[in-house]
Amino acid sequence: MENAFSDRITDVPKSFIREILKVTIDNSIISFAGGLPNRQFFPVKGLQQAANDVFEEAGNEILQYANSEGYLGLRQFIADRYRQQDGLEIPVEDILITTGSQQGLDLLGKTFLNEGDDLIIEEPGYLGAIQAFSLYRPRFHPVPVSEGGMDIDVLAQVLQERQPKLLYTVTNFQNPSGISYPDENRRAVARLIDGRPCLIIQDDPYGDLRFTGSRKISFKRLLPENTVLLGSFSKIVAPALRLGWLVARPQIMEKVIVAKQAADLHTDYLAQRILHRFLRDNDIDAHIATIVRQYGKQKEAMVDATEQFFPDGVQSTNPDGGMFLWVTLPEGLSSMRLFEAAIAQKVAFVPGTPFYVDRKDTNTLRLNFSCSDEPTIAEGIRRLGASIKNLL
Known part of the structure; x- marks a missing residue:
């Protein structure tokens, strides 16, 4: 066997x-x-009430197949949050609801990676990303991260010697180190990537869990055409819902949706509707x-x-x-x-x-x-x- x-x-x-x-x-x-x-x-009580309400009002609808992109109301909520928190104007069409942000990693691997392709990853880096991307057998190029952010000299060397398709980052309260890239480091990374056919994947499952300091600039603002965003409701609502999202420009989204359809047709529609109702009726902040x-x-x-x-x-x-x-x-x-x-x-x-x-x-x-x-x-x-x- x-x-x-x-x-x-x-x-x-x-x-x-x-x-x-x-x-x-x-x-x-x-x-x-x-x-x-x-x-x-x-x-628990808020989600229970939300579930009762959506079953009462739309029981037959929420148990049916749904579109691959995800529930429009939930995608609009995410777009509104980006506008309010980061000043980013994200069209709803650029948002895909995923089965946790972990699925976003898998979809990007399917969409971009051939065996032997170059991929930049943080060192130390998120284990789940290493595992997800390893399925597509890329050539990993680890770049050290520290309190100062990503090592710019090592990144420049990798970019000079290789042609990476993807650069994966967790820029806010990184897993595993807990560090966050300072704004000046993010700008330095963006300057090196600018003009290259390399996509920055900015994974941000912890960004709302800030104790001190202020929000940092997003790669989506610095390099909008070269950045894909990943987010998750697991850390701020509940991980069992398995609801996350991916933000990408239309040319990328078109291909990612094909990968999504091949994987699972669509993310759990019932969970999306319950979560949206909870977010609508409660103060998430x-x-x-x-x-x-x-x-x-x-x-x-x-x-x-x-x-x-x-x-x-x-x-x-x-x-x-x-x-x-x-x-x-x-x-x-x-x-x-x-x-x-x-x-x-x-x-x-x-x-x-x-x-x-x-x-x-x-x-x-x-x-x-x-x-x-x-x-x-x-x-x-x-x-x-x-x-x-x-x-x-």
């Missing part, structure tokens, strides 16, 4: 995080491994503000705990939003080895290795703060700090 599988599926690794989550099923383990929104803030206040407290608790319990030589990011901290251990200390030691102390995290495309082991790791209260965070970081000290 082994010979029956395609080369592409054989080459793609399992989701490392999904495998780790199996270890953390034990309720005695404090887990900073997931990238999950806090279920405490799912708007007030809901987001509640999430942001709590996540901000949890982030501060984790930063404070790392400062108290981590030994000298361990560095952590301090993001302005999102859900993650990125930790760099002293050189030579394996995060995989630390993971084994930490599990013995009943605390879990994600080692940094799966966020790179060409490394077997690293001295980095990702911590999630959105799903643990402040006392649990303090205790978990205390255990993790002790585990680090024992390995030094």
Whole structure:
């Protein structure tokens, strides 16, 4: 049977995080491994009321097949948000509703990538994007990202030596590092891409989860013809709805819709209608503000705990939003080895290795703060700090 599988599926690794989550099923383990929104803030009653209302008013309609582009009212809501928040005029026709923003990655891979095509990805980069694009067997070119954004010198070198079709970025509160590209770095990236046949994919699942600072400029404003936007309702409403979106100019959208039709005809229409009704009848900004206040407290608790319990030589990011901290251990200390030691102390995290495309082991790791209260965070970081000290 082994010979029956395609080369592409054989080459793609399992989701490392999904495998780790199996270890953390034990309720005695404090887990900073997931990238999950806090279920405490799912708007259960609001979604329940929205579902009741749409079934009452349009029951037969919402159970039927629908168009591939997605429900017009939901697409208009997204267009209005871009206008209000970023000053972007996005035509409704340029918006496609996807089955989570993860499907957007898959559709773009299908639409653009042939085997061996060049693709620029952040280092460290989003594991889900690495996995999605790997199916199409591109040649990955990792470019380091840090508090200063994307490494402009490395990016310039890649662009000089290769002809990448795509550049994938999570510019706001990046997964896994939590960093955000400063505006000046975004402009520098745009200047390098300008005039080249390279498409910037700006994935922004965390952009609304800002604790401090102000919104940054979008690549869609800097390079409108060269930018595709991805967004998601998973972090601000509920991930189980599996609703995201893709924004692209008409020439790209035409091809992406073909890929969408081949994949699933259309995204769950019932979920779209329920979500739209919820958004229409509730103050989403007030809901987001509640999430942001709590996540901000949890982030501060984790930063404070790392400062108290981590030994000298361990560095952590301090993001302005999102859900993650990125930790760099002293050189030579394996995060995989630390993971084994930490599990013995009943605390879990994600080692940094799966966020790179060409490394077997690293001295980095990702911590999630959105799903643990402040006392649990303090205790978990205390255990993790002790585990680090024992390995030094």
